[in-house]
Amino acid sequence: MEQKKETLLEIHDLSVSFRMYDHGLEQKDLKAISDLHLTVHSGEIVAIAGSSGSGKSLLASAILDILPDNATVQGHMHYKGQELTRERQKQLRGTKIALVPQSVAYLDPLMKIGPQADGHYKPKPTEKRRKLFERFQLPEHTEKLYPFQLSGGMARRVLVSTALITDAELIIADEPTPGMSLEQALEALRMFREMADEGKAVILITHDMDLAFEFADRVAVFYAGTTVETALASDFKTGPEALRHPYSKALWKALPQNGFEPIPGFQPYAGSLPKGCLFAPRCPYKTEQCEKQVPPVREIRGGEVRCYHGA
Amino acid sequence: MALEAKNIYFRYDRKQPWILEDCSVRVEKGERLAIFAPSGYGKTTLAMLLAGYLEPAKGQILLDEKPLPKRGICPVQLIYQHPEKAINPRWRLKRVLEESGQLREDVLDAFGIERAWLDRFPRELSGGELQRFCVARALMSGAEYIICDEISTMMDVITQAQIWNVVLKEAGKRNMGIIAVTHNKHLAERIATRTIDLSI
Secondary structure, rough: OOOOOOOOOOOEEEEEEEEEEEEOOOOEEEEEEEEEEEEOOOOOOEEEEEOOOOOOOHHHHHHHHHOOOOEEEEEEEOOOOOOOOOOHHHHHHHHEEEEEOOOHOOOOOOHHHHHHOOOOOOOOOOHHHHHHOOOOOHHHHHOOOOOOHHOOHHHHHHHHHHHOOOOOOEEEOHHHHHHOOHHHHHHHHHHHHHHOOOOOOEEOOOOOOHHHHOOOEEEEEEEEEEEEEEEHHHEEEEEHHHHOHHHHHHHHHHHHOOOOOOOOOOOOHHHOOOOOOHHHHHOOOOOHHHHHHHOOOEEEEEEEOOOOOOO | EEEEEEEEEEEOOOOOOOOOOEEEEEEEEOEEEEEEEOOOOHHHHHHHHHHHOOOEEEEEEEEEEEOOOOOOOEEEEEEOOOOHHHHOOOOHHHHHHHHOOOOOOHHHHOOOOHHHHOOOOHHHHHHHHHHHHHHHHHHOOOOOOOEEEOOOOOOOOHHHHHHHHHHHHHHHHHEEEEEEEEOOOHHHHHOOOEEEEEEO
Protein backbone atom coordinates (compact mmCIF):
# COMPACT_ATOMS: atom_id res chain seq x y z
CA MET A 1 0.00 0.00 0.00
CA GLU A 2 2.17 2.96 1.14
CA GLN A 3 5.42 1.49 -0.03
CA LYS A 4 6.66 -1.53 -1.92
CA LYS A 5 6.70 -4.43 0.53
CA GLU A 6 9.24 -7.23 0.63
CA THR A 7 8.48 -10.14 -1.66
CA LEU A 8 7.80 -13.20 0.45
CA LEU A 9 6.87 -15.86 -2.07
CA GLU A 10 7.43 -15.81 -5.78
CA ILE A 11 6.17 -18.49 -8.13
CA HIS A 12 7.20 -18.57 -11.78
CA ASP A 13 6.05 -20.87 -14.59
CA LEU A 14 4.89 -23.51 -12.17
CA SER A 15 3.50 -26.69 -13.67
CA VAL A 16 2.17 -29.74 -11.86
CA SER A 17 1.38 -32.93 -13.71
CA PHE A 18 0.23 -36.37 -12.66
CA ARG A 19 1.44 -39.66 -14.06
CA MET A 20 -1.58 -41.79 -14.81
CA TYR A 21 -2.38 -45.08 -16.44
CA ASP A 22 -4.06 -44.66 -19.79
CA HIS A 23 -4.72 -47.89 -21.68
CA GLY A 24 -3.30 -51.07 -20.17
CA LEU A 25 0.23 -50.37 -19.01
CA GLU A 26 0.66 -47.18 -21.01
CA GLN A 27 1.11 -44.08 -18.92
CA LYS A 28 0.35 -40.46 -19.67
CA ASP A 29 0.94 -37.16 -17.95
CA LEU A 30 -2.09 -35.14 -16.95
CA LYS A 31 -1.22 -31.48 -16.57
CA ALA A 32 -3.24 -29.98 -13.72
CA ILE A 33 -1.36 -26.68 -13.34
CA SER A 34 0.43 -24.99 -16.22
CA ASP A 35 2.64 -21.86 -16.37
CA LEU A 36 1.31 -20.39 -13.18
CA HIS A 37 2.61 -17.10 -11.78
CA LEU A 38 1.95 -15.75 -8.32
CA THR A 39 3.73 -13.25 -6.08
CA VAL A 40 2.96 -12.70 -2.42
CA HIS A 41 4.41 -9.74 -0.52
CA SER A 42 4.68 -9.54 3.22
CA GLY A 43 1.86 -7.55 4.75
CA GLU A 44 -0.80 -8.62 2.29
CA ILE A 45 -3.64 -11.06 1.84
CA VAL A 46 -3.80 -12.56 -1.62
CA ALA A 47 -7.11 -14.22 -2.39
CA ILE A 48 -7.28 -16.99 -4.95
CA ALA A 49 -10.64 -17.27 -6.65
CA GLY A 50 -11.70 -19.29 -9.63
CA SER A 51 -13.53 -22.32 -10.85
CA SER A 52 -13.67 -25.60 -8.97
CA GLY A 53 -10.98 -27.94 -10.24
CA SER A 54 -8.73 -25.11 -11.42
CA GLY A 55 -5.83 -26.27 -9.27
CA LYS A 56 -6.21 -23.95 -6.29
CA SER A 57 -5.66 -26.62 -3.66
CA LEU A 58 -2.93 -28.26 -5.72
CA LEU A 59 -0.98 -25.02 -5.62
CA ALA A 60 -1.11 -25.10 -1.81
CA SER A 61 0.19 -28.66 -1.81
CA ALA A 62 2.92 -27.77 -4.30
CA ILE A 63 4.20 -24.89 -2.14
CA LEU A 64 4.41 -27.21 0.87
CA ASP A 65 5.63 -30.24 -1.10
CA ILE A 66 2.85 -32.50 0.11
CA LEU A 67 1.70 -33.69 -3.31
CA PRO A 68 1.19 -37.42 -3.91
CA ASP A 69 4.11 -39.45 -5.32
CA ASN A 70 2.87 -39.56 -8.90
CA ALA A 71 3.03 -35.77 -9.23
CA THR A 72 5.85 -33.87 -10.93
CA VAL A 73 6.49 -30.21 -10.22
CA GLN A 74 8.32 -27.96 -12.67
CA GLY A 75 9.12 -24.27 -12.52
CA HIS A 76 10.54 -21.96 -9.91
CA MET A 77 9.44 -21.10 -6.41
CA HIS A 78 11.34 -18.62 -4.30
CA TYR A 79 10.75 -17.92 -0.63
CA LYS A 80 12.36 -14.72 0.66
CA GLY A 81 14.55 -14.61 -2.41
CA GLN A 82 15.92 -18.13 -2.04
CA GLU A 83 14.94 -21.12 -4.13
CA LEU A 84 12.43 -23.37 -2.39
CA THR A 85 14.11 -26.74 -2.40
CA ARG A 86 12.67 -29.93 -1.00
CA GLU A 87 14.74 -29.65 2.20
CA ARG A 88 13.77 -26.03 2.64
CA GLN A 89 10.09 -26.87 2.17
CA LYS A 90 10.41 -29.56 4.81
CA GLN A 91 12.02 -27.09 7.20
CA LEU A 92 9.52 -24.34 6.58
CA ARG A 93 6.22 -26.18 6.58
CA GLY A 94 4.52 -26.10 9.95
CA THR A 95 6.94 -23.50 11.29
CA LYS A 96 7.21 -20.62 8.81
CA ILE A 97 4.52 -21.67 6.33
CA ALA A 98 1.30 -23.04 7.80
CA LEU A 99 -1.68 -24.61 6.08
CA VAL A 100 -5.37 -24.46 6.93
CA PRO A 101 -6.48 -27.62 5.15
CA GLN A 102 -9.59 -27.70 3.01
CA SER A 103 -11.12 -30.84 4.44
CA VAL A 104 -12.16 -31.33 8.03
CA ALA A 105 -10.99 -34.90 7.48
CA TYR A 106 -7.44 -33.61 8.09
CA LEU A 107 -8.08 -33.78 11.83
CA ASP A 108 -6.76 -36.93 13.52
CA PRO A 109 -9.91 -38.85 14.48
CA LEU A 110 -8.22 -40.58 17.42
CA MET A 111 -6.79 -37.49 19.09
CA LYS A 112 -8.59 -35.03 21.34
CA ILE A 113 -8.94 -31.51 19.97
CA GLY A 114 -6.84 -29.74 22.62
CA PRO A 115 -3.58 -31.68 22.27
CA GLN A 116 -4.14 -31.92 18.53
CA ALA A 117 -4.38 -28.15 18.12
CA ASP A 118 -1.34 -27.63 20.38
CA GLY A 119 0.75 -29.76 18.04
CA HIS A 120 4.39 -30.67 18.54
CA TYR A 121 5.55 -27.22 19.52
CA LYS A 122 7.60 -26.79 22.66
CA PRO A 123 6.74 -25.24 25.01
CA LYS A 124 3.08 -26.21 24.51
CA PRO A 125 1.10 -23.20 23.26
CA THR A 126 -1.91 -24.15 25.40
CA GLU A 127 -2.60 -20.65 26.71
CA LYS A 128 -2.45 -19.09 23.27
CA ARG A 129 -4.70 -21.81 21.89
CA ARG A 130 -7.31 -21.27 24.62
CA LYS A 131 -7.40 -17.58 23.76
CA LEU A 132 -7.88 -18.40 20.08
CA PHE A 133 -10.70 -20.84 20.88
CA GLU A 134 -12.34 -18.15 22.95
CA ARG A 135 -12.18 -15.65 20.10
CA PHE A 136 -13.72 -18.25 17.82
CA GLN A 137 -16.58 -18.86 20.30
CA LEU A 138 -15.53 -22.46 20.79
CA PRO A 139 -16.81 -23.59 24.20
CA GLU A 140 -14.18 -24.45 26.81
CA HIS A 141 -14.92 -28.18 26.78
CA THR A 142 -14.14 -28.39 23.04
CA GLU A 143 -10.53 -29.28 23.84
CA LYS A 144 -11.69 -32.50 25.47
CA LEU A 145 -13.78 -33.64 22.48
CA TYR A 146 -12.85 -35.87 19.57
CA PRO A 147 -13.26 -34.59 15.98
CA PHE A 148 -16.40 -36.67 15.29
CA GLN A 149 -18.18 -34.82 18.11
CA LEU A 150 -17.77 -31.44 16.39
CA SER A 151 -20.12 -29.88 13.85
CA GLY A 152 -18.68 -28.89 10.48
CA GLY A 153 -18.37 -25.24 11.45
CA MET A 154 -16.64 -26.02 14.75
CA ALA A 155 -14.11 -28.28 13.02
CA ARG A 156 -13.30 -25.46 10.58
CA ARG A 157 -12.64 -23.06 13.43
CA VAL A 158 -10.32 -25.60 15.06
CA LEU A 159 -8.43 -25.99 11.76
CA VAL A 160 -7.97 -22.24 11.46
CA SER A 161 -6.68 -22.09 15.06
CA THR A 162 -4.06 -24.76 14.34
CA ALA A 163 -2.51 -22.47 11.74
CA LEU A 164 -2.81 -19.26 13.78
CA ILE A 165 -1.07 -20.91 16.73
CA THR A 166 2.20 -21.24 14.82
CA ASP A 167 4.52 -18.30 14.31
CA ALA A 168 4.21 -18.73 10.58
CA GLU A 169 5.10 -15.85 8.27
CA LEU A 170 2.83 -17.23 5.58
CA ILE A 171 -0.50 -18.91 6.08
CA ILE A 172 -2.13 -20.76 3.21
CA ALA A 173 -5.83 -21.02 4.06
CA ASP A 174 -7.67 -23.41 1.75
CA GLU A 175 -11.41 -22.70 1.95
CA PRO A 176 -11.37 -21.81 5.65
CA THR A 177 -14.93 -20.52 6.00
CA PRO A 178 -17.64 -22.90 4.66
CA GLY A 179 -19.97 -24.04 7.44
CA MET A 180 -19.08 -21.07 9.65
CA SER A 181 -21.72 -18.47 10.31
CA LEU A 182 -21.10 -15.08 8.74
CA GLU A 183 -20.01 -13.64 12.07
CA GLN A 184 -17.46 -16.41 12.67
CA ALA A 185 -16.17 -16.19 9.11
CA LEU A 186 -15.66 -12.45 9.56
CA GLU A 187 -13.79 -13.07 12.82
CA ALA A 188 -11.49 -15.58 11.08
CA LEU A 189 -10.75 -13.14 8.29
CA ARG A 190 -10.20 -10.30 10.75
CA MET A 191 -7.53 -12.46 12.42
CA PHE A 192 -5.87 -13.05 9.05
CA ARG A 193 -5.99 -9.31 8.43
CA GLU A 194 -4.31 -8.62 11.79
CA MET A 195 -1.58 -11.09 10.90
CA ALA A 196 -1.00 -9.43 7.57
CA ASP A 197 -0.87 -6.01 9.20
CA GLU A 198 1.89 -7.34 11.46
CA GLY A 199 3.94 -7.95 8.32
CA LYS A 200 3.06 -11.57 7.69
CA ALA A 201 1.16 -12.81 4.65
CA VAL A 202 -1.90 -14.91 3.88
CA ILE A 203 -2.92 -16.80 0.77
CA LEU A 204 -6.69 -17.16 0.98
CA ILE A 205 -8.22 -19.76 -1.32
CA THR A 206 -11.96 -19.22 -1.41
CA HIS A 207 -15.23 -19.42 -3.31
CA ASP A 208 -16.73 -16.82 -1.04
CA MET A 209 -15.92 -13.89 -3.27
CA ASP A 210 -17.72 -11.21 -1.28
CA LEU A 211 -15.49 -11.91 1.71
CA ALA A 212 -12.40 -12.11 -0.45
CA PHE A 213 -12.98 -8.66 -1.93
CA GLU A 214 -13.56 -7.21 1.51
CA PHE A 215 -10.43 -8.51 3.24
CA ALA A 216 -7.85 -9.21 0.55
CA ASP A 217 -5.40 -6.76 -0.98
CA ARG A 218 -5.12 -8.56 -4.28
CA VAL A 219 -7.13 -11.28 -5.98
CA ALA A 220 -5.66 -13.91 -8.31
CA VAL A 221 -8.19 -15.52 -10.62
CA PHE A 222 -7.50 -19.15 -11.58
CA TYR A 223 -8.87 -20.95 -14.59
CA ALA A 224 -7.99 -24.48 -15.74
CA GLY A 225 -4.74 -24.55 -13.78
CA THR A 226 -3.31 -21.14 -14.51
CA THR A 227 -3.67 -17.56 -13.33
CA VAL A 228 -5.66 -15.58 -15.87
CA GLU A 229 -5.64 -12.33 -13.93
CA THR A 230 -4.17 -10.78 -10.80
CA ALA A 231 -5.91 -7.58 -9.79
CA LEU A 232 -6.33 -5.32 -6.81
CA ALA A 233 -9.29 -6.38 -4.69
CA SER A 234 -10.73 -2.90 -5.17
CA ASP A 235 -11.03 -3.55 -8.92
CA PHE A 236 -13.43 -6.37 -8.13
CA LYS A 237 -15.49 -4.06 -5.97
CA THR A 238 -15.65 -1.49 -8.75
CA GLY A 239 -17.06 -3.96 -11.24
CA PRO A 240 -16.39 -5.53 -14.64
CA GLU A 241 -15.18 -2.32 -16.25
CA ALA A 242 -12.17 -2.30 -13.91
CA LEU A 243 -11.32 -5.94 -14.61
CA ARG A 244 -9.10 -7.12 -17.43
CA HIS A 245 -9.81 -10.75 -18.31
CA PRO A 246 -13.16 -11.94 -19.77
CA TYR A 247 -13.26 -14.79 -17.23
CA SER A 248 -12.92 -12.41 -14.26
CA LYS A 249 -15.71 -10.30 -15.72
CA ALA A 250 -17.83 -13.44 -16.11
CA LEU A 251 -17.20 -14.35 -12.46
CA TRP A 252 -18.31 -10.93 -11.35
CA LYS A 253 -21.48 -11.05 -13.43
CA ALA A 254 -22.40 -14.51 -12.11
CA LEU A 255 -22.55 -13.34 -8.48
CA PRO A 256 -26.12 -13.47 -7.19
CA GLN A 257 -26.05 -9.77 -6.32
CA ASN A 258 -24.73 -8.74 -9.77
CA GLY A 259 -27.00 -10.35 -12.30
CA PHE A 260 -26.62 -14.08 -11.62
CA GLU A 261 -25.83 -14.61 -15.31
CA PRO A 262 -23.60 -17.56 -16.09
CA ILE A 263 -21.55 -17.87 -19.26
CA PRO A 264 -22.19 -21.13 -21.14
CA GLY A 265 -19.73 -24.01 -21.38
CA PHE A 266 -17.31 -25.72 -19.03
CA GLN A 267 -13.73 -25.52 -17.91
CA PRO A 268 -11.67 -27.88 -20.10
CA TYR A 269 -10.75 -31.24 -18.61
CA ALA A 270 -7.08 -31.58 -17.63
CA GLY A 271 -6.58 -34.34 -20.22
CA SER A 272 -7.88 -32.31 -23.14
CA LEU A 273 -6.68 -28.74 -22.73
CA PRO A 274 -6.98 -26.50 -25.79
CA LYS A 275 -3.79 -25.58 -27.60
CA GLY A 276 -3.98 -21.82 -27.28
CA CYS A 277 -5.60 -19.72 -24.57
CA LEU A 278 -7.32 -22.03 -22.06
CA PHE A 279 -10.38 -19.82 -21.92
CA ALA A 280 -10.76 -19.48 -25.71
CA PRO A 281 -13.54 -22.09 -26.17
CA ARG A 282 -15.85 -20.04 -23.92
CA CYS A 283 -14.58 -16.59 -24.76
CA PRO A 284 -16.81 -14.14 -26.64
CA TYR A 285 -13.80 -12.14 -27.88
CA LYS A 286 -11.64 -14.96 -29.20
CA THR A 287 -9.72 -14.59 -32.44
CA GLU A 288 -7.57 -16.97 -34.46
CA GLN A 289 -4.50 -15.96 -32.52
CA CYS A 290 -6.10 -17.02 -29.22
CA GLU A 291 -6.70 -20.52 -30.51
CA LYS A 292 -3.14 -20.97 -31.73
CA GLN A 293 -0.96 -19.62 -28.96
CA VAL A 294 -1.13 -19.25 -25.20
CA PRO A 295 -1.16 -15.52 -24.47
CA PRO A 296 1.74 -14.21 -22.40
CA VAL A 297 1.26 -12.38 -19.10
CA ARG A 298 0.86 -8.65 -19.65
CA GLU A 299 0.69 -5.77 -17.22
CA ILE A 300 -2.33 -3.54 -17.63
CA ARG A 301 -3.40 -0.82 -15.23
CA GLY A 302 -1.47 -2.22 -12.27
CA GLY A 303 -2.72 -5.76 -12.73
CA GLU A 304 -1.48 -8.81 -14.59
CA VAL A 305 -3.55 -10.49 -17.24
CA ARG A 306 -3.10 -13.41 -19.60
CA CYS A 307 -5.13 -12.29 -22.60
CA TYR A 308 -4.46 -10.77 -26.03
CA HIS A 309 -7.52 -8.59 -25.83
CA GLY A 310 -7.54 -7.50 -22.19
CA ALA A 311 -7.69 -3.77 -21.82
CA MET B 1 -51.42 -28.27 -2.46
CA ALA B 2 -48.45 -28.03 -0.14
CA LEU B 3 -45.57 -29.84 1.49
CA GLU B 4 -45.64 -29.39 5.21
CA ALA B 5 -43.70 -30.32 8.32
CA LYS B 6 -46.13 -30.13 11.21
CA ASN B 7 -44.76 -29.70 14.75
CA ILE B 8 -41.97 -32.20 14.23
CA TYR B 9 -39.52 -33.40 16.87
CA PHE B 10 -36.33 -35.26 16.06
CA ARG B 11 -33.20 -36.58 17.76
CA TYR B 12 -30.63 -39.13 16.65
CA ASP B 13 -30.46 -40.86 20.02
CA ARG B 14 -32.70 -41.07 23.05
CA LYS B 15 -29.90 -39.91 25.33
CA GLN B 16 -29.27 -36.79 23.29
CA PRO B 17 -31.15 -33.50 23.32
CA TRP B 18 -33.73 -32.73 20.61
CA ILE B 19 -32.21 -31.45 17.38
CA LEU B 20 -35.54 -30.21 16.08
CA GLU B 21 -38.17 -29.31 18.61
CA ASP B 22 -41.71 -28.41 17.56
CA CYS B 23 -40.54 -27.31 14.13
CA SER B 24 -43.06 -26.38 11.44
CA VAL B 25 -42.42 -25.42 7.83
CA ARG B 26 -44.84 -25.16 4.93
CA VAL B 27 -44.20 -24.62 1.24
CA GLU B 28 -46.95 -24.30 -1.37
CA LYS B 29 -46.75 -25.73 -4.85
CA GLY B 30 -44.96 -23.25 -7.10
CA GLU B 31 -43.42 -21.47 -4.12
CA ARG B 32 -39.69 -21.17 -3.51
CA LEU B 33 -38.63 -21.00 0.11
CA ALA B 34 -35.10 -20.25 1.35
CA ILE B 35 -34.17 -21.39 4.85
CA PHE B 36 -31.45 -19.78 6.97
CA ALA B 37 -30.16 -21.15 10.25
CA PRO B 38 -26.85 -21.07 12.12
CA SER B 39 -24.36 -23.91 11.77
CA GLY B 40 -25.37 -27.00 13.75
CA TYR B 41 -29.04 -26.01 13.93
CA GLY B 42 -30.30 -29.11 12.11
CA LYS B 43 -30.88 -27.83 8.59
CA THR B 44 -29.67 -31.00 6.92
CA THR B 45 -31.73 -33.08 9.36
CA LEU B 46 -34.82 -31.07 8.44
CA ALA B 47 -34.08 -31.57 4.74
CA MET B 48 -33.81 -35.33 5.22
CA LEU B 49 -37.02 -35.45 7.22
CA LEU B 50 -38.92 -33.53 4.53
CA ALA B 51 -37.71 -35.89 1.81
CA GLY B 52 -38.69 -38.94 3.83
CA TYR B 53 -35.18 -40.24 4.57
CA LEU B 54 -35.77 -39.91 8.31
CA GLU B 55 -38.91 -40.36 10.42
CA PRO B 56 -39.79 -37.67 12.96
CA ALA B 57 -40.13 -38.86 16.57
CA LYS B 58 -43.27 -36.75 16.95
CA GLY B 59 -45.23 -34.71 14.42
CA GLN B 60 -45.89 -35.33 10.74
CA ILE B 61 -44.57 -34.66 7.26
CA LEU B 62 -47.56 -34.09 5.01
CA LEU B 63 -47.83 -33.84 1.24
CA ASP B 64 -51.22 -32.47 0.25
CA GLU B 65 -52.49 -33.31 3.75
CA LYS B 66 -51.39 -36.98 3.40
CA PRO B 67 -48.21 -38.70 4.65
CA LEU B 68 -45.45 -39.20 2.04
CA PRO B 69 -46.04 -42.32 -0.10
CA LYS B 70 -43.98 -45.31 1.06
CA ARG B 71 -43.63 -46.99 -2.35
CA GLY B 72 -42.46 -45.83 -5.75
CA ILE B 73 -40.41 -42.75 -6.52
CA CYS B 74 -40.93 -40.13 -3.82
CA PRO B 75 -42.51 -36.92 -5.18
CA VAL B 76 -40.23 -35.00 -2.81
CA GLN B 77 -36.61 -35.26 -3.95
CA LEU B 78 -33.52 -34.20 -2.02
CA ILE B 79 -30.35 -32.82 -3.61
CA TYR B 80 -27.30 -32.99 -1.36
CA GLN B 81 -24.44 -30.60 -0.75
CA HIS B 82 -21.75 -33.08 -1.82
CA PRO B 83 -22.67 -34.69 -5.15
CA GLU B 84 -19.66 -37.01 -4.97
CA LYS B 85 -21.17 -38.63 -1.89
CA ALA B 86 -24.64 -38.99 -3.44
CA ILE B 87 -23.66 -40.91 -6.57
CA ASN B 88 -22.65 -44.57 -6.71
CA PRO B 89 -18.89 -44.38 -7.41
CA ARG B 90 -18.94 -47.67 -9.33
CA TRP B 91 -21.64 -46.73 -11.82
CA ARG B 92 -21.02 -44.93 -15.07
CA LEU B 93 -23.03 -41.72 -15.16
CA LYS B 94 -25.36 -43.04 -17.85
CA ARG B 95 -26.58 -45.67 -15.40
CA VAL B 96 -26.98 -43.04 -12.68
CA LEU B 97 -29.39 -41.12 -14.89
CA GLU B 98 -31.20 -44.16 -16.27
CA GLU B 99 -32.05 -45.22 -12.74
CA SER B 100 -34.62 -42.44 -12.54
CA GLY B 101 -36.20 -42.94 -15.97
CA GLN B 102 -35.66 -42.84 -19.71
CA LEU B 103 -32.74 -40.73 -20.89
CA ARG B 104 -34.09 -37.77 -22.82
CA GLU B 105 -32.00 -35.62 -25.12
CA ASP B 106 -33.83 -32.43 -24.19
CA VAL B 107 -33.10 -32.99 -20.49
CA LEU B 108 -29.39 -33.49 -21.20
CA ASP B 109 -29.33 -30.26 -23.18
CA ALA B 110 -31.26 -28.31 -20.57
CA PHE B 111 -28.73 -29.29 -17.90
CA GLY B 112 -25.69 -28.79 -20.09
CA ILE B 113 -24.63 -32.41 -19.79
CA GLU B 114 -22.12 -33.31 -22.47
CA ARG B 115 -22.62 -36.68 -24.16
CA ALA B 116 -19.00 -37.70 -23.44
CA TRP B 117 -19.65 -37.50 -19.70
CA LEU B 118 -22.19 -40.32 -19.80
CA ASP B 119 -19.50 -42.98 -20.23
CA ARG B 120 -17.35 -41.63 -17.42
CA PHE B 121 -17.17 -42.64 -13.79
CA PRO B 122 -18.09 -40.09 -11.10
CA ARG B 123 -14.48 -39.50 -10.01
CA GLU B 124 -13.66 -38.31 -13.53
CA LEU B 125 -15.93 -35.29 -13.26
CA SER B 126 -15.73 -32.17 -11.12
CA GLY B 127 -18.24 -31.38 -8.36
CA GLY B 128 -20.12 -28.85 -10.47
CA GLU B 129 -20.47 -31.31 -13.33
CA LEU B 130 -21.64 -34.07 -11.00
CA GLN B 131 -24.17 -31.79 -9.36
CA ARG B 132 -25.85 -31.38 -12.75
CA PHE B 133 -26.48 -35.12 -12.78
CA CYS B 134 -27.94 -34.99 -9.28
CA VAL B 135 -30.29 -32.18 -10.27
CA ALA B 136 -31.16 -33.88 -13.57
CA ARG B 137 -32.07 -37.18 -11.95
CA ALA B 138 -34.15 -35.45 -9.28
CA LEU B 139 -36.10 -33.50 -11.90
CA MET B 140 -36.40 -36.43 -14.33
CA SER B 141 -38.12 -38.51 -11.69
CA GLY B 142 -41.21 -36.33 -12.00
CA ALA B 143 -40.79 -34.77 -8.57
CA GLU B 144 -43.26 -32.14 -7.42
CA TYR B 145 -41.02 -30.72 -4.70
CA ILE B 146 -37.25 -30.54 -4.46
CA ILE B 147 -35.23 -29.86 -1.35
CA CYS B 148 -31.85 -28.26 -2.07
CA ASP B 149 -29.43 -28.65 0.84
CA GLU B 150 -26.70 -26.08 0.10
CA ILE B 151 -26.34 -27.51 -3.39
CA SER B 152 -23.97 -24.80 -4.62
CA THR B 153 -21.81 -24.07 -1.55
CA MET B 154 -18.78 -25.93 -2.87
CA MET B 155 -19.01 -24.46 -6.37
CA ASP B 156 -17.61 -21.44 -8.09
CA VAL B 157 -20.09 -18.68 -8.82
CA ILE B 158 -20.42 -19.37 -12.54
CA THR B 159 -21.31 -23.01 -11.94
CA GLN B 160 -23.64 -21.90 -9.16
CA ALA B 161 -25.48 -19.56 -11.50
CA GLN B 162 -25.63 -22.23 -14.23
CA ILE B 163 -27.15 -24.85 -11.91
CA TRP B 164 -29.65 -22.52 -10.30
CA ASN B 165 -30.82 -21.06 -13.59
CA VAL B 166 -31.64 -24.57 -14.83
CA VAL B 167 -33.43 -25.47 -11.59
CA LEU B 168 -35.49 -22.27 -11.61
CA LYS B 169 -36.44 -22.69 -15.26
CA GLU B 170 -37.62 -26.29 -14.82
CA ALA B 171 -39.36 -25.51 -11.55
CA GLY B 172 -41.19 -22.62 -13.17
CA LYS B 173 -42.27 -24.75 -16.12
CA ARG B 174 -43.63 -27.50 -13.92
CA ASN B 175 -44.87 -25.32 -11.08
CA MET B 176 -42.72 -27.17 -8.55
CA GLY B 177 -42.17 -26.22 -4.93
CA ILE B 178 -38.57 -25.64 -3.78
CA ILE B 179 -37.03 -25.53 -0.33
CA ALA B 180 -33.45 -24.26 -0.47
CA VAL B 181 -31.08 -24.31 2.49
CA THR B 182 -28.35 -21.70 2.09
CA HIS B 183 -25.97 -19.40 3.96
CA ASN B 184 -25.81 -16.79 1.25
CA LYS B 185 -28.33 -13.95 1.64
CA HIS B 186 -27.70 -12.64 -1.88
CA LEU B 187 -28.36 -16.07 -3.35
CA ALA B 188 -31.55 -16.42 -1.31
CA GLU B 189 -32.82 -13.09 -2.59
CA ARG B 190 -32.21 -14.28 -6.13
CA ILE B 191 -33.82 -17.69 -5.96
CA ALA B 192 -36.56 -17.54 -3.36
CA THR B 193 -40.03 -16.05 -3.21
CA ARG B 194 -39.94 -16.23 0.58
CA THR B 195 -37.20 -16.68 3.21
CA ILE B 196 -37.36 -17.82 6.80
CA ASP B 197 -34.73 -17.76 9.53
CA LEU B 198 -35.17 -20.74 11.82
CA SER B 199 -33.02 -19.30 14.59
CA ILE B 200 -35.47 -16.49 15.37
